[in-house]
Amino acid sequence: MKLLVAIASEQVRAAVVRGLQGQPDIESVIEVGDSEAAVQQAEQAVPDVILMGVDLKPADGFETVRNIVARVPGVSAVLVAVNPAPADFRRALQVGARDLLEVPVEKKELLAALRQAAEVSRGKRSTLQEVAAQLVSRQETKIAKRIVVFSTKGGTGKTFVATNLAAGLAQTGARVALLDLDLQFGDAAIALGLVPERTIYDLVQAYTDYDLTLLEEFMVKHPAGFSVLPAPLYPDEAERIMTSDVQVVLDVIQTGFDYVIVDTPPFFEERVLMALDWADHVLLVAGLDIPSVKHLKTVFRTMGLMAYPEEKLLIIMNRADSKVGLEVSEVEKHLGRRVAATLSSSVEVPRALNSGELLLLVKPNTKVARELAQLVKLFGGPDHPGTERPTDSGTGLARLLGRKNDRNEGSGSNGSQ
Ligand SMILES: Nc1ncnc2c1ncn2[C@@H]1O[C@H](COP(=O)(O)OP(=O)(O)OP(=O)(O)O)[C@@H](O)[C@H]1O
Ligand SMILES: [Mg+2]
Structure with a gap:
């Protein structure tokens, strides 16, 4: 002594x-x-x-x-x-x-x-x-809040939502990653005005086993303070990204950030299902039109098969002020679910997307930017809701496919729906 x-x-x-x-x-x-x-x-x-x-x-x-x-x-x-x-x-x-x-x-x-x-x-x-x-070990395995932006209908505004959400959360001082899992036609990097030299494809081609530090070398830093792992530059590269590759990316990326936002293609496929499973929240982006609502219904049915908890799925109604004779309240009634956030239609949206700028940052006083800020508040800031993290292996992809996720299995490039 x-x-x-x-x-x-x-x-x-x-x-x-x-x-x-x-x-x-x-x-x-x-x-x-x-x-x-x-x-x-x-x-x-x-x-x-x-x-x-x-x-x-x-x-x-x-x-x-x-x-x-x-x-x-x-x-x-x-x-x-x-x-x-x-x-x-x-x-x-x-x-x-x-x-x-x-x-x-x-x-x-x-x-x-x-x-x-x-x-x-x-x-x-x-x-x-x-x-x-x-x-210390808890810090090392720190797990981000995982948000996947999805819809089975193309062009609903997933990329618009995902990119602005990433920027809005980064503004709160959080460490944010944006992962583009629209592997064939992902355009998040373009929407952000970034010119990536390396993408998820280069990462998974070069390494099967890697840590966060290495993964970050393949990410592009956006001036607004978040990091992007871009989709492949060429559509044919998407086929060579296996389900197991996506699983490793998701496993590793969640350890280094407060939030991971994932953009997706407009269809179910195994690599997307894996991300949906992994997510704490899935933002279902829909438009205020009949086809969109039909798509939403199908998505809920599929996800019902996956037995996700109710609070995991959030409807984001984009172009919610469109004059199409359909009201948000009618959609809510039809689906039996509340819409979590609405975003107005604005010519500023394509304008910003086409010039590689983030509407939330360049036009913060527009109506749609204020609505985006409300959406950010659902997840960031002092009064964001706690995250329910489903751990039950009886839910999700495993349940839908009737088996455990197979880390070694590849995936085709296209969807099952
Ligand atoms: N609220 C809005 N007001 C006006 N235009 C919008 C709005 N939201 C999205 N758009 C426009 O719709 C188009 C599709 O948006 P976006 O690329 O975000 O959709 P997406 O769901 O990612 O599409 P994809 O399924 O092809 O990936 C873009 O040109 C965008 O500018
Ligand atoms: Mg998109």
């Missing part, structure tokens, strides 16, 4: 230290004569046990023990006093000392008290180490 002896009288201190000499389990002894040096040495040397006289000065032994116990994790203290009053024993325990010994104290008794205190200190410290290790 590492011992700190804090006793005011030099004579008594020297006698105590002499008495402890030659004990194999006492590794080192530091001697101090006042309370200030005691606190300073305790913080610096981090002893296992402190042996302290109650008549220390300027602060007495009780106060000094209280002070040190609060500052030095896992330390144990033993007080010594000449003629202690009964109340002193209570006080010793109250300030966090292990024991109060009456001077003169027998060597055997003193050693036993110090050893017991050292034992307690070891116990406290290993618990602290375990807690610290758990905190």
Whole structure:
């Protein structure tokens, strides 16, 4: 044990230290004569046990023990006093000392008290180490909030929503990744005005096993502060990205960000199903028209087969102010579900998309940008809802396909619907 002896009288201190000499389990002894040096040495040397006289000065032994116990994790203290009053024993325990010994104290008794205190200190410290290790490992496996933007109908505004959501969340100071899983025709990078040199294709061709640091080398940083893993540059490359590849990308990317937003193609296919399964929330982007609502119904039916929890699926009604004789409330009634957010139609949307700009950032005062900000608020900021993370293997893709996800199985390039 590492011992700190804090006793005011030099004579008594020297006698105590002499008495402890030659004990194999006492590794080192530091001697101090006042309370200030005691606190300073305790913080610096981090002893296992402190042996302290109650008549220390300027602060007495009780106060000094209280002070040190609060500052030095896992330390144990033993007080010594000449003629202690009964109340002193209570006080010793109250300030966090292990024991109060009456001077003169027998060597055997003193050693036993110090050893017991050292034992307690070891116990406290290993618990602290375990807690610290758990905190570190939890940080290493930190899992992002995972949001997949999907619809089975093309052109509903998935890419518009995904890109602006990524930017809006990044604005809150969160670390955000945007993954373009529209592997054949993904245009998120174009919508963001980025010219990627490397894509998900290059990543999975080059590596089967990689960590976040390597994955990030294949991402492009958007000036708004989020990172993008772009879709392949050429449609034929999409075929060579296997389901297992997508699984690894999803596994790794979620460890490094607060949010991962995934853009998708307008159909179900195994690689998309995998992302839908993995997601905490699926944003179903729909338009205010009959075909869109029909598509939504089919999606709900398919996802019903996957037994996803209700709160996982959120309807985003895009172009919700279109004058097509259909009201949002009618759609809600028809589907028996609430629309989570609405976005207006605006000529500013294609304008921004075509010039590679984010509407939310370049035209923040337009109606549709304010609606986008509301959508961002569903997930980011101080009052965002908690994330329900389905862990039951009886839901999702496994259930739909009637088997476990197969990490080694490839996937065709096109959808099953
Ligand atoms: N609220 C809106 N107001 C006006 N135009 C919009 C709106 N939302 C999307 N658009 C336009 O609709 C077109 C399709 O949008 P977007 O590319 O985001 O859809 P998508 O669902 O990703 O399409 P795809 O299925 O082809 O990937 C774009 O030209 C976009 O500018
Ligand atoms: Mg798109």
